Amino acid sequence: MSILKYLDLIIPSEWNKVRLATIANIIDPEPSHRAPALADGEGFPYIGIRDVNNDGTVNTVTARPIKEESLIEQEKRFKIDDGDLIFCRVATLGNPKIIKIDKRVALSATLALIKPKREKVNNIFLLYLLDSDYIKLQTELYSTGSTRKSLGMETIRKFEVLVPPLDIQNAIAEYLFEKMTVLDNIIEGKKRSIELLEQQRQSIITEAVTKGLNPNVKMKDSGVEWIGEIPEHWNVTKIKYNTYVKGRIGWQGLKSDEFVDEGPYLVTGTDFKNGYVEWSTCYHISEERYNEAPPIQLKENDLLITKDGTIGKLAIVKDMPSKAILNSGVFVTRPVNEKYLSEYMYWLLSSNVFDKYISLMETGSTIKHLYQETFVNFSYPLPSLKEQEEIVKCLNMKINDIDNIAHLVKEQILKLKEYRQSLIYEAVTGKIDVREMELD
DNA sequence: CCACGTAGAGATGCCCGCTG
DNA sequence: CAGCGGGCATCTCTACGTGG
Known part of the structure; x- marks a missing residue:
């Protein structure tokens, strides 16, 4: 029955296996029969997953506007607090983020709002936990629908999660945050170097056909x-x-x-x-x-x-x-x-x-x-035919080299992303003891 | 709460109808 | 009436809303 026993996990003794609902309140922002009234033109942003940036800030420009009455109705039910998380439950499943808002917005029905119970869970730890492969596995297994995947609210509440005592959570959160910051920077850098290679490719070609x-x-x-x-x-x-x-x-x-x-x-x-x-x-x-x-x-x-x-x-x-x-x-x-x-x-x-x-x-x-x-x-x-021949030969070689390098860098990015996932997985399942790890 | 189809935007392949 | 300038129609992609 338990999904976790299929994973080869030996959990440290002080860790607990609980349902997600035990450590957080999970709110459906817009239960059906309460569809928001759309505003024509001006209104308040109605936030879907596409309107949330990677850092959790919301893009109120891309969001569609709803009437204030709908927003007030949502605000009657809950308030978005600092450190709350969102979790997408339709189409793009998962994609957890700590949401950061600085103005009044409403959340779409496609998002679940996760309010961590602070006495039980560190919200950054929870963020990585929800991003880990064992949650992704449950997401895949329990999602329903054929043309469109969706996750029921109850399913999310019943997710099995592994939780250590708070002090360990804090340590894991700190460890992962540092590691992820470094990793994300490296990945960003690699992406940039692919762009640079592309530019270099163009300038080599241009140089050759204009200057010989x-x-x-x-x-x-x-x-x-x-x-x-x-x-x-x-x-x-x-x-x-x-x-x-x-x-x-x-x-x-x-x-x-x-x-x-x-x-x-x-x-x-x-x-x-x-x-x-x-x-x-x-x-x-x-x-x-x-x-x-x-x-x-x-x-x-x-x-x-x-x-x-x-x-x-x-x-x-x-x-x-x-x-x-x-x-x-x-x-x-x-x-x-x-x-x-x-x-x-x-x-x-x-x-x-x-x-x-x-x-x-x-x-x-x-x-x-x-x-x-x-x-x-x-x-x-x-240029002359002879010079053309030389240029073609030279470009074939140089450009081939650049394309090979770009290909390698792309593979490195994939590897780094895999490493990122495995690091998260190992940390939030207690496979590595972060208190013994050096942060460098 | 489940199950389902589609809107909107952007890209671009395909085609029309005018004109010298 | 061949040849061209011009644009519509369709596909793809992505993430959504709602009736039962």
């Missing part, structure tokens, strides 16, 4: 706003001088209900994965439709670029399994003379040079587009 690889080369002004200075021996050219550009324009009346499971591949922007076309996710169309539009039939090594909604997402056509053609929202590009390498164009269009151009050309319209006219008039710096 030789740092000592003489520079000149390109005369183009979004390019800046380039090596003296480089030229500025436009897409339209060297490139074949076509999209599924005019539509030939193709509609999505003509998409079928077999036949020529139909490539759209969502099929772009890591710079290549992911053939397995493509739709297909009939042979007749394929033959109808020769200008957008694809060839090996074509460079594709998205133009509607998502702008500038790129893919190179490689290992084409059979005939393939463009869907809408994408341009196919192909060199018409031997002036550039497709892979070089890939890096150039990934660079900030192109981003800058796009943002300069952006219109005020609600939906973002890259118009053919805009695209073919993109001026860009172009």
Whole structure:
């Protein structure tokens, strides 16, 4: 019957196993048949889990407003005190926080308000306890509903919890608070370094396609706003001088209900994965439709670029399994003379040079587009074929390295989060004696 | 107190209809 | 009437409200 006996737990003798209701009062902020009256425009914030920040402060801007009568009705039933906790009981289950408010707010019916009995429990200890894996396990096991998970109030009250004497709770709370602060800072730092890597990635690409690889080369002004200075021996050219550009324009009346499971591949922007076309996710169309539009039939090594909604997402056509053609929202590009390498164009269009151009050309319209006219008039710096080859080689290597590092850091973050959970679990189940631990 | 479907926002793929 | 500028429609994501 007891959930805790399934967990391999040896509890220190002075710890007690109790129901959550013994150590805290659990209040349903808005029992049904008491739905709050919504205010149109001005009113008092009605707080759901999405309106509570990580530190427990509430975001009264995102919260929807209710009429004061509803708030007063809630205030008649209870008051939110300093140190009270909230626990989400619908959809996003759990997610406990110590709520901090500095103005009058009402709590949504989807939250349970947990008021710790201070003579029995330290509220910070309770916070970590509610965040621990053994509570998560009970949350999962006892939640009901199929399309939507929910936790009954009685279920929450009946959660089995392990509680040591107050002095030990205080020690655990202090220990975990310090540890978590440190861990959270490290995790934050790792997240930031991923952002930095992303920036570094962009600047390496941009540097390479605007300055080349030789740092000592003489520079000149390109005369183009979004390019800046380039090596003296480089030229500025436009897409339209060297490139074949076509999209599924005019539509030939193709509609999505003509998409079928077999036949020529139909490539759209969502099929772009890591710079290549992911053939397995493509739709297909009939042979007749394929033959109808020769200008957008694809060839090996074509460079594709998205133009509607998502702008500038790129893919190179490689290992084409059979005939393939463009869907809408994408341009196919192909060199018409031997002036550039497709892979070089890939890096150039990934660079900030192109981003800058796009943002300069952006219109005020609600939906973002890259118009053919805009695209073919993109001026860009172009070195010799030999230099392009060197740059491509260099970027392939450097960017691969950066992507590998970013991948590693992401894995570290996952590991740290796991460690965070296990530390909480061990501390609130008495597996580690925090009084013997050094806080550093 | 349980059980259930959906609103709202944002993103963007798909398509329409005008025009030179 | 091909080709283009422009925008609607639909999907995804997230967290909610209420009838029985």
